[in-house]
Amino acid sequence: MSATLVSRNLATSCGYTGEAALELSTRDDRSRDPLYNQSKMYSELYKILGWIHPVKYSRLTFYFTYLGSHVAQAKKDPLSIFRECILGIAYPNDILEVKVDYSLRPFATILRTMRELGGLICRDEIIIGPLCLEDDRNVDLFNKMIAGIKSIRGNSKALDKQLSTISSTRKIALTTMGNYTRFPLAVLKWCRWVDVERRKDIYKKSLVFLKLTDNGIHALNHIDSSIDIRKMDLDRLNEAEKSAMIRYSVFCMLDRSGFDTDAVRNIMNKDSSTIKKYLTSKEYTLFSPFQELKPEMLEEIFTHSLGDETATPSLLNTSTKLSKSMPQLANKVILFGAEGKVHRKDNMIHDIYTSLSKKGLNIDQIVENVAKSYENADKKIFYPLVADLFKCLGYECTVSRIGVNYQRWDAFISFRKTPGFAGGLTEFDSSGNRSSTLA
Numbered sequence: 001m002s003a004t005l006v007s008r009n010l011a012t013s014c015g016y017t018g019e020a021a022l023e024l025s026t027r028d029d030r031s032r033d034p035l036y037n038q039s040k041m042y043s044e045l046y047k048i049l050g051w052i053h054p055v056k057y058s059r060l061t062f063y064f065t066y067l068g069s070h071v072a073q074a075k076k077d078p079l080s081i082f083r084e085c086i087l088g089i090a091y092p093n094d095i096l097e098v099k100v101d102y103s104l105r106p107f108a109t110i111l112r113t114m115r116e117l118g119g120l121i122c123r124d125e126i127i128i129g130p131l132c133l134e135d136d137r138n139v140d141l142f143n144k145m146i147a148g149i150k151s152i153r154g155n156s157k158a159l160d161k162q163l164s165t166i167s168s169t170r171k172i173a174l175t176t177m178g179n180y181t182r183f184p185l186a187v188l189k190w191c192r193w194v195d196v197e198r199r200k201d202i203y204k205k206s207l208v209f210l211k212l213t214d215n216g217i218h219a220l221n222h223i224d225s226s227i228d229i230r231k232m233d234l235d236r237l238n239e240a241e242k243s244a245m246i247r248y249s250v251f252c253m254l255d256r257s258g259f260d261t262d263a264v265r266n267i268m269n270k271d272s273s274t275i276k277k278y279l280t281s282k283e284y285t286l287f288s289p290f291q292e293l294k295p296e297m298l299e300e301i302f303t304h305s306l307g308d309e310t311a312t313p314s315l316l317n318t319s320t321k322l323s324k325s326m327p328q329l330a331n332k333v334i335l336f337g338a339e340g341k342v343h344r345k346d347n348m349i350h351d352i353y354t355s356l357s358k359k360g361l362n363i364d365q366i367v368e369n370v371a372k373s374y375e376n377a378d379k380k381i382f383y384p385l386v387a388d389l390f391k392c393l394g395y396e397c398t399v400s401r402i403g404v405n406y407q408r409w410d411a412f413i414s415f416r417k418t419p420g421f422a423g424g425l426t427e428f429d430s431s432g433n434r435s436s437t438l439a
Contacts, residue, residue: 125159
């Protein structure tokens with residue numbers, strides 16, 4: 001996993017990228033190996049998403065689950081099935097070896113909380129509210145949590161005091177609690193369930209808030225129209241009902257994600273009839289077995305009870321047919337990095353053009369004029385400025401996103417020539433080696 005991340009420039013270590021990063025990071029004491037620990041963190045995320053499970057003989061060697069195999073094939077639209085997996089996260093579960101004293105479906109609860117708070121929530125409210133809720137299916141506890149947040153709105157000191165109390169009670173530093181929200185905040189935005197806006201009116205100071213979008217409302221409608229099933233709920237089902245509930249829930253996830261489930265429609269109808277009394281009037285379940293249950297139970301169900309090998313969902317508009325075998329592995333894994341956004345308001349090219357348009361300025365005066373306009377620029381403006389300068393030279397230069405741990409550089413250049421650039425430039429191949437010099 002570390003080698004894959006390094007080969008795609010998705011991770012750095014010891015100030016280097018590429019093979020040098022991997023070589024310098026690798027230590028005899030793996031607990032002190034930066035890249036190794038990054039990969040362990042990613043593996044925990046992929047496990048809680050239900051995509052990989054460890055093999056029986058090694059906790060740190062993994063195989064794709066039946067769900068993960070479908071995620072790996074969803075190249076055209078991974079967002080749909082990713083959203084399903086995010087809503088599928090629930091605690092406690094049998095996937096992570098963590099003892100918890102609460103029952104929580106975190107992302108569904110955050111969205112429900114936002115709705116009750118007028119569609120707005122800030123990071124600190126997420127910490128003191130939904131992420132501290134002991135039982136999100138307890139209506140009284142949920143309403144008490146909402147009332148508590150509403151009661152401190154407008155009083156930033158009360159919000160800070162609540163954070164300090166939680167920090168002291170749980171023995172977690174305030175900074176660490178904030179870091180715990182990085183994944184939730186990123187996910188909520190990438191799923192397009194929220195937009196970000198800065199508000200001064202709610203706490204009488206400028207704070208970043210998440211604002212519920214139409215996609216977020218659609219997700220809430222899905223949550224409302226589904227019956228919430230958890231691991232502990234399976235205890236009241238007999239063995240036939242458990243198998244039916246698990247199969248039906250997985251196939252419903254794939255169906256909602258755009259997979260063609262016609263091949264398993266008969267199985268779904270039969271399973272639906274078996275668990276009809278638990279579904280009540282709702283068509284779908286909010287339950288992701290590969291994110292909550294022991295792999296052994298799922299392996300038995302999805303290896304032996306699907307019938308012939310073609311009776312598995314495939315991607316719409318493709319000829320992809322996945323094997324019914326549990327250790328289904330892709331031959332190739334392709335990772336795509338998200339590029340940072342260049343700050344277009346302060347565009348070097350535009351500034352130079354503006355300066356050139358002023359008659360009487362020579363080149364030294366133009367440089368002085370432009371440099372002076374940026375002398376007090378902060379990192380949000382300066383780094384994009386550097387990227388724009390390299391773009392003026394014809395390089396594809398991208399600004400790294402602030403706070404992204406695997407991008408330890410300020411900006412980076414792809415070794416490709418910008419189409420249409422006519423200046424002098426050395427061209428590089430995909431490995432970064434000089435291939436030719438352009439006129």
